[in-house]
Structures are given as C-alpha cells and as structure tokens.
Amino acid sequence: MKFILNQKIIETNEPLGIPTLDFLRKIGIKGVKESCHEGDCGACMVLLGDLKDNTLVYKATTSCLLPLGEIAGKHLVTIEGLNQNGLNPIQQAFVDTGGTQCGFCTPGIIISLTGFFINSNLEKNDILTAIEGNICRCTGYASIIRATQLLSDHISVVKKSNKERIPTLIDADILPAYFSDISEQLKELKKVPKHNKGTYVAGGTDLFVQNKTLVDPVFLSEMDLSGVWSDKTHIYVGAMTDTESIRTSVELNSVLNIEKHLSKVSSLPIRQKATIGGNIVNASPIGDLTIYFLALDAEISLKFEDKNRIIKLKDFFKGYKMLDLKKGEILEWVRIRKEKKLFSFEKVAKRMHGDIASVNSALSLKLDNKIIREPHLSAGGIGPIPMYLEKTSIFLENKEISSDLIKGAAQITDKEISPIDDVRGSALYKRLLLRQLIYAHFIKLFPEFPELEGLL
C-alpha cells in the first residue's frame, strides 16, 4: 500500500493492522513520540489528510490508535513535515511564551494547532479545543494557552474558505509549500484493496487500546456507512459517523442541544475518530453515545447482506458484552424520532474533560400540563450493560412532576442497578451519584419548578 508521508510517497508491505506510531518510529520518524499508546496524551499526534469530494481535509489524530491500513492513499503529516527554515509562527509562539519545557509533548501540540489552522469548522475561541487532547506534565498549560493567544493574530488566515485555506497557510508560513501539490498526488494513489474477513474496525479508539495490533483488520470506514440524514419521521445516524460529526450535525441540533452535550465527551482527535456504531457494538456499560441514544428510545438497523432488521437499541444488549447480533450482521444505522422533547445528558468522571464517566445518564420526556409523558431514562457505569432504566421510566409515565415523585423514581432506580467497586468509583458512590444525576436532570430541565430544589 502507498501513502504520502510528509512530502514523500511511501510504499510498504507492513501488516495493515499495526499502529502507525510504531511504523513511523521504526522508519526513523522520531518527532512522533510514544507516551501512553492509548490515545490519552497526544504525544504521537499526526495530521491525516484525505480527499473528500475533491477537497483535501486534514484532521489531527493520535497515531497510536491509527492502524497502518487507515492511512493508505492518504497524506500523513508529522512535525518533520511542518518544519521549514527557521521556526514557523506556531513554533515561534511557543518559543516566545515558554510554552515548552521538557519538549516531549511539544511536537504533538504543534501538530494539533496546525490541525486547527487547517480545519475550517473551528472558530477563534475554539483554538483550545484543538489541543484538549494533548497532555503536558511540565507547564501546567498556562504558557501553552499564552502561545495560543499570540497565535490568534494569525486567525484571520483561518477565515478563508476551505479551498483557499492551504494556499493562505502556505503564505503565512504555517505550512510548507509542498502542501499545494498534495491534492493532485493523492488522486493518483491507489486505495488499499478491500477484504472482508477478520475483525471489524470502526473508529478503533477502544479496539486499539485493547489490542495494540490486529492481524486481520477489516476497515468499516471503507463502507458507505457514515452521515446524518432524515426522512419525515426520523433522523438517521450512520453507524460509521464519528462523534464530532454527530455533535455538530445540523439535523440533530435541530431537535437536541447535542453540540453542548457532547463537548465533554473525550477530546477532539478522539471525537473525530470514535463512531456511534463502535460505541454501541463495543457494548461498554459506560459508552456516552449509547447512553445518550438509549434515552432517545433509539432504534437500530442490523444488516445482513441485502436484508435488515430494526430493533430497539435497548433490546440490543443481552449481558456483559453480549449482543443481539447474528453472525455476519453489521450495525447499519441508528435512528431517533424527529421530534422535540425535553432532554438532559449528565456525565461525571474523575476529570470532567477527556475522561470515561464514573456514571453517565440521559433522560428524555414530554411535559403535558405538569404530567410526564413518554419518559426514557438511561444510565451507564451502574451495571454490566449500558442500561435503559425500564422500571423507572414506566414509574414516571403519566405522573405529575414533584420532588416526591422524583425521589420515588430515584429509589426505584436504586433497585434496578447493580454497580460494583472499580477504578471509577465505589458502588456506594455510583449509587449516590446516579441519584444526584437523576435529580440534576429534573432540576436542570424544570427551572420553573423551584420546588424541585427540595430534592437536595
């Protein structure tokens, strides 16, 4: 398979399931650092450029979770590929503010910031979002934040439309001149041949944490399974749609405040990679997207060859990592009803950004003259599967909202769940936390009922 590494076309016969990070360091690209090898630190950040509808799009991504097969036919950029004579404005800003101390995390941060400048979707005040997936243990981030403030002088470059972007960044010395030829070169590179036996890989952001290398990866990204669309009654989310696309989807944001809800879910590089299908099929009891869509009473389509069957998402989970998924079936899409409901998503983790929840929970309902209709409550981290809290949801149905009712509901929830002591908290804490999150759903959704503060 072939890809472009910085300004050189590389051809390799290495297995497609090995981490790109390992490959790069093996061939002597040492500006890419290994620190955690699980997507949590950003020291191995690279830019991955791909042609989408004839436009070259780059994303910053952690190369430790990026199998080699995923870079076939694409442009991979490391810090070596950004260096020019002297320092570029991003590098200079870090020098001027003391934004680097030991220097181990620095190349990854420079890459992430370059990704910010190339990426058209980010607004000025989101420059920090671009580096929220980079851990620095020396600076305490203050000088890094000052570096980004210095860089805001260059923001005007970013406002140019997507097509003009790369030439303007070359003019601003943020990108080397060779970037102008990449688009043409990529058109001539052949994609990797498809094969269909082996382990399915969606975003791989958990798979490649659990397995550093896959012997037989089948990349679902090559199937046409991503995107958000709707018909008259439903909004559909393709299984391979990444979390960031879901978060910023116009369709979903027309009925949900999903942009805000998912802003604390992992970090940008991971959000751009992790898919809803991967989140659901992985069946982690704590998957944020699964919990989110469970409370929307979502349905899923499971496809086998030309046929598909549609089931409720809540019926998909049969036990710890056990699914109602037949051999050969692929999760095709997730759909929710196209309607506005009151909706709340809560998540508490050890660290509020870029962390796995201790407990997460979501609730949707309608309020009909103080009467609760169609409530759907879900919670994660409190049992072996991502839980749809059936009994609590039924209990709430058609009842008048009051603090007593909600307290009663929380008591039913407490009987429905079976949390255990683990690395994310004690069972006692998780019980208490879920109770509080249920209270939080209602207090947040109904500020017009001050009586609910009695829940505290």
Place this chain on the structure above:
Amino acid sequence: MNDLTPPHTRGESVFVDDMPEPRLMLHAAVFASSIAHGKIKNLDIQKAEKCAGVVKVLTAKDIPGINQIGGIIQDEELLADEKVDFIGQPIAVIIAETKEQAKQALSSIKIDYEKLPAIFDPRVAAKKGLLIAHSRTFNLGDVDSVWDKCASIIKGRADSGGQEHLYLETQSSLALPGENGRIIIYSSTQSPSRVQNTIAQVLGCDMNAIEVDVKRLGGAFGGKEDQATPWAAFCALGVLYTGRPVKVVLDRQEDMQMTGKRHPYSTDYVLGLDKDGKILALSAEYYQNSGACADLSTSILERTLFHVTNSYYIPNVRVSAYPCKTNLVPFTAFRGFGAPQGMFVMECALSQAADETGIPVSVLQEKNLLKEGDQFPYGMKTENCHAKRSFSEVVQDSKYEELKRTIEDFNVKNRFIKKGISIMPICFGISFTTTFLNQAGALVHVYNDGSVSISTGAVEMGQGVNTKIKSIAARTLSIKLERIRIESTNTTRVANTSPTAASSGADLNGKAVEIACEIIIKRLKNVASEKLGNGIITIEDESVYQAGIKTEVTWEELIMLAYKKRVNLSAQALYATPGIYFDREKEKGEPFAYHVFGSAVTEVTVDCLRGTYTIDKVHVVHDAGKSLNELIDIGQVEGGLIQGIGWMTIEELIYDNGKLITDNLATYKVPDLRFTPKINVKFLEDADNPAAVLQSKGIGEPPFMYGIGAYFALKNAAQAFRKDKDWRYSAPLTHEKLLLYLHDMK
C-alpha cells in the same frame, strides 16, 4: 527565552529512544512479580530462552557483582532472588532481537511462589514494627508543659495519597559496548553518577569502566532520581552477556506498575492555640508509606520533618516520623520530597482549628507567620524572611477580602453552586538535607575561535537549567549567549555528580560554572595586561577595557593571544555550599542555604448537586530571589502549582490487593488543559538572595505546595453547602469523596 525551545518545537530534540539505533542492537523486557509478598519457590526460564529471537535471559544468578541497588540503605535487590516484596518487582530480564520478541517471551517464564501475608497500610506496618529505618523525632521547646496553657487543643488525623510522576518520557536506557570492558550508557536519569556507581557495583567493575551520558529527560519530577537506575543496569548486564547494544524503554503501563511514586502519608496531630489563635504547640506522628524498600524514603521522611510547621512559627514542637515498610513499590522522590505531605498536615490542623474556634483560618495563618529570626524546629533561624510580605501582597493583589465577601454573597444566593477560597503560604528550605550532596562540578573549555563549551553535573529535564547556566556563563565571561554550548551531562567530563534534584540544579551547577569562568577570566586579564600594560583590565561585551576605556582587543583576539601564549583556556571548578550542616544525633543544624517563601490565593467553584468542581483562579506571589530567567521561573511556578493541585484533587492511585489498578492514562487522570485555572504569578520585588548564584533562588519544588490551597478552597466551598458533618482530611479530594461528604445515601 528557553534555549531549548527551538529544537523542541521542531521535534528535533533527541531523547534516549530517539537516538539512531546502533547496529545489532537488542531489546530488553522485564519480567516482574505478580504477587505482593512471597518466596520464589521455582523460577524456570528454559522455555523463554528458546523463544524466537531471545538471546539471553538474565536472573539474579547472572549478576557478577553485588545484586543491590539501594542508594542509602542496601536493602533492594536489582533482580529478586529468593523473595519478592511487591507487585512489579523485577525478577528476570529477557533480551531479544526485537522488542516484540522480548515481550512475547515474558509469558514463557514459569514461576512458583509461596505467598506470604502482605501489608499495605503504613499504620499496620508501624504497629508490627515493620520500619525501613528507625523513626526520627524533632523537638523544639517543651510541648508537654504548654498544653495546659492552650485555650484550644485540636486533635485530628490527615491522610494524603501517593502521586504518579507521569513524566511523558517513560524510563529509558541504552547501553553500548566499548573497548576494554567500557560500557557506555545513555540513560534518562537525574543522577548520572548514581547510575554509574550502581552499575559498577552490579558488574563488579571500577566506576571508570562505566560512562554515563545524559542529553535531556522528557520530564522527571524526582521520578528519575533513583528509579532510573535499574533499567540502565539491565542494559549494562545485557551488554556484558551479549557484547551487543541493549535498549530498554518501558511502556506506560510497565512504568506505572514498576516504578515508585510520591509517598502516601497518614498523620495524627495535636495543635494547641491560645485564645487569640496564636499557636503554642504542635505534636504529630507521621506514618510514611515507604513501600517495600528504602529507596530515598529516609531522606524524604527527614524533609517532612523539616517542613512540618510550613510557614509558621511554633515555639513548642515535637514531631515523630516513621518510615513504614509495606508491600508496595518503593515510593520515591517527587517534587517537594516529603515537604508537601508535612505542610498539608499543618494546614489541616489550622483548618480544623478555624472550624473549632471560629477564628477565620486566614487570621490564624497570618497571626502565626514566620518573621525574621524565628526558629524552626531543627534549630535554624529565618534570614531574609518574606513570609509576611508575600502573604500580605497576595492578600492585597488578589483583593482577598473583597473576593471573600463576593463569595459569601454568591453562596447565599445560590442553592447548589458554591464558591470557595483559600490562602496557602509556603516556606521551603533549599539544599540537599544530606549535606555532602551539596556540591557540583563544572568543566569549561574556551576553544581558540572564542566559542565556549560547558559541561556540568546538571541534567536538563525541562526545568531550563541549561539556559540558566548559559546565561550565568555569558554574564561571567561577558560574551554573547550564541558563543556558548551546553554539553550533555557526562560522567567522563564531570565526575561524582549529585542528582539534579532538591531545586538546587541551577544553584549548585551555576555557581560551579561561575567559578570556572572566573578562573579563565583571571587568566585572560593577565594576558591582556601583558599586552596592554598598566591599568585595570576588564572584559565587557566581548571587548577588553583598560582603565575603563575600550581597547581594540576583542574577545576573539584575546583568546587567540592566550592560546598562542600557551595559557590554559579550560577550567574545572567545584562548588560546595558553605556553612550548612545537620547533626542527626541532635536533630539540629543549619541544613539549608536559604528558604523560599510565597503565598497563593485559590478560588474554586463546587457543583454541590453533582459533587464536581472547577479550580477557577490562582493568584501567586512568589519569592524567586532575583530571577535568573523570568520566563523559565514563571513556567516553573505554573507547572509546579498545577501538579500540586492535581495531587490534591483528581490524581488518585488505587490498588487492589497491592496491584495498582490506575496504571494508565485512562484511569489515572492528571490535569488537562480544561482543568487548568487562570494563573497569575508575581515575583516579590527587592528579594535579592545573597546565598545563591547571582542573587537568585531555587524554584523547582516550592510552587508545588501552592497546590495544597486548592484542597482548602474546595473544603471552604463544600462547607458553604453543609457544615453539620465532620470533615475528613483526606487527599486527593476526588469527586467521589466530595459527593460522599455533600450528600448521604439515605
């Protein structure tokens, strides 16, 4: 500007694992104990030896010299022989053609243990008399005689957790065979001479056979002071047996499982105050969880005792500390070196005193701050004391009183969002408390084109010591920075180096460089005098001045002249901090060259519904002496502060029967960009420090302890929500602990 930033930002800075791999290099993987305590009944490596690519499997039996790496107390085997004392203890090392092959062969090692009971709680260990070394007690005044005079006596318990260093570069080492038994080690260590010395002992050779070279570290924070040594020793043993280069780079999980961290402490304290809140007495017992072997624990324990009173004067003190032997990985140096644990206890006692007496904690703090000439429990008296000054400046600059009122107002108006505030004064002694370590060497060469090469014992790990040293040399030689290059730290150029630690890297090595440069300048002045004749010679801005008048002789010409006159253009110097000593029999002395002072105001917000929090803002007034480099020093304050806040809040080590289960970045959370508060750092003006190089002060560790303020600001906010429940002084104050305080599961 930090000198290193250009190559850092270009990804061109070379760390051990980035070095071009030598031909025929082998890789090592470490086989470690999976049980916390037991006897090794049988260790079978035969199958592993036959695995693909395996060249050698090292066990204790392969060690030609002494199987011992204990630096202070000889109680730690390099490779466990008959007994294991913690999970993660190295037992064997597989050396193979590739990293993958070395790791794969690990599972082919067969081992049988006879399990023994394991202890993880330092108090339990103390009760059983299981100590790493004897306990220590510091005494001042007469504690027993003053309790009766106290208006209030505060009794309590405080616990603080361990902390993973999480240097981004994991432990790494590469060893190469040289001629005549020479082994060259590239190690990511803070202590090149310690690596050299230990390997010589393990191999049974002279130290001069071992060359250790250190270019830079990708962070260390104390975690590579003692704990970098075993990995380097494994590589050296590998070279000995294979004759080929050997590299080991731990992956993150191995590093977290196998290397030591900050010591957890558990402490009982009694604090006595008069009716106005003046502290009359402190009595306390500190149980240090030392882990399975001594490592640096005894020195860390000692520093805890040096800092029990933090920034306060207490006339009567009796404090005892116990280094408790448990079956956990040996705990080790981490920024602050035991002082944060001691100072946290002091603040807990004051906070509890405020709760019990009703006197605001800031009043108690201010009333008891150190003033000039006050005595510490170890006998030393304060000199150039800035405790009160930094406290009052931070109160003023942060508008503390106004903030406090605003917060109280906010808390009345908001049901479940509460704000909190705290002040955290610090006082930290600079010097290794083991007096002989306070020495540093420098070797300065001036080449005959006028360029300069400097070697010292200092290791660059991101703290900017090389930049500081360069500026000291440039000032002393009166030449441009561009002419100077700082070399790697290498035991063949500078011998018998002390670790780069104790915030003293720039102090000690900078001073040695200053002395060496002065020696050369003196020689150069003689050369100039000979050429120019009478009149006082000075060198300024690369030119020779005679009686204050600029001559035509430039730096380059002067150097060439000296070279042709066969004048020595190299100088070696040793600096030894004068006047410090400590008598461990009497537990009295003057162990520190000076103290660093400062104060921080921390503002936080607690979501009492969910038990979560944000650290909003920290205002710091810090005593940096006359800063050698403000950009670097501000970075040290900010970075130390955030690490300290992390230790107090979200960083939690969780063990399951002695096995660390928070052993990766997904489960052990360090502060990220979003967690970072707004930070405002100001340096005290007119705080020149005659006791260190160019009036500066050490800066690495002291700011860490400002982070303790976050704990008490969170307590302040939580107690605005409820105060009917006893506060348990237990750090880190995780979301879990906070929620369990705020609410009861009825």
